[in-house]
Amino acid sequence: MRSYTSIKRGLPEKIFELRNKGLSYGKIAKQLGCAKSTVCYYLGKDQKEKIKARKLKYKLGYVPLREVTSAHVTQS
Numbered sequence: 705m706r707s708y709t710s711i712k713r714g715l716p717e718k719i720f721e722l723r724n725k726g727l728s729y730g731k732i733a734k735q736l737g738c739a740k741s742t743v744c745y746y747l748g749k750d751q752k753e754k755i756k757a758r759k760l761k762y763k764l765g766y767v768p769l770r771e772v773t774s775a776h777v778t779q780s
Contacts, residue, residue, distance in 0.1 A: 715746075720746070720747070722736070723747055729747065
């Protein structure tokens, strides 16, 4: 979950309601006074699961491939 404050404000319900009315993510964010990423979090497909998986990877010491390859580049 995002935060207790957004749930307390009823933000998820308001986001879904406005999206059902056809508003864009940006317009929803502007109208509710929240970040566009918050709107994406609630409306995006599998966003909550993706965020949980990403946090778990970093908690377990995951190093992105681009950092590994750039650190191991040998010079000719």
